[in-house]
Amino acid sequence: xxxxxxxxxxxxxxxxxxxxxxxxxxxxxxxxxxxxxxxxxxxxxxxxxxxxxxxxxxxxxxxxxxxxxxxxxxxxxxxxxxxxxxxxxxxxxxxxxxxxxxxxxxxxxxxxxxxxxxxxxxxxxxxxxxxxxxxxxxxxxxxxxxxxxxxxxxxxxxxxxxxxxxxxxxxxxxxxxxxxx
Numbered sequence: 001x002x003x004x005x006x007x008x009x010x011x012x013x014x015x016x017x018x019x020x021x022x023x024x025x026x027x028x029x030x031x032x033x034x035x036x037x038x039x040x041x042x043x044x045x046x047x048x049x050x051x052x053x054x055x056x057x058x059x060x061x062x063x064x065x066x067x068x069x070x071x072x073x074x075x076x077x078x079x080x081x082x083x084x085x086x087x088x089x090x091x092x093x094x095x096x097x098x099x100x101x102x103x104x105x106x107x108x109x110x111x112x113x114x115x116x117x118x119x120x121x122x123x124x125x126x127x128x129x130x131x132x133x134x135x136x137x138x139x140x141x142x143x144x145x146x147x148x149x150x151x152x153x154x155x156x157x158x159x160x161x162x163x164x165x166x167x168x169x170x171x172x173x174x175x176x177x178x179x180x181x
Contacts, residue, residue: 080114080171083136091129093165094119101168109174113143116167119150126163133169144168 007014081098088095101113120126126147133140150162 083138083140084114084116084133084169087132087136088118088129091132092121092125093129109172111170111172113168113170116165116169118165118167120163120165123163126165130167139172141170141172142167143170 084098085095087093096117096119097115098117099115101115103110103112118129120129130142130145134142144167146166148164150164
């Protein structure tokens with residue numbers, strides 16, 4: 001009976017302890033929920049910051065593309081002939097003819113193609129010519145190469161019979177007068 005009497009005597013203390021324990025448990029649950037919300041907001045903030053960085057990078061790239069578009073202008077046949085002639089001289093290739101083939105207009109640019117007939121003393125010279133054309137400061141693309149030997153067969157003591165070459169070369173010109181840009 002002593003235990004029941006002790007319980008009855010201390011019932012207010014036990015009730016207060018139970019209420020305090022319950023309130024601490026509720027406070028802990030509220031704290032956990034708030035902590036989860038804060039972590040969720042922190043993750044969302046990080047995602048948004050990454051998106052902002054990507055958008056800023058895209059804006060920088062668009063500015064760079066705009067600067068490059070100003071550099072790329074439509075090339076006329078005369079400038080293409082001059083360019084190809086100077087590259088041919090540097091690589092020991094003899095150009096026989098240059099003819100414009102086609103011009104295709106796309107949304108942002110025009111692709112012009114030219115047929116070049118040439119003679120090269122050997123494969124090395126031809127490779128050098130093609131390399132210089134594709135690495136030129138203006139955009140030139142070698143789309144097609146057709147080769148044939150210019151010699152009439154094997155000649156004793158001669159390894160250079162020469163090559164007759166037809167090249168299809170394209171150039172790209174970006175359009176500067178686009179509406180809204």
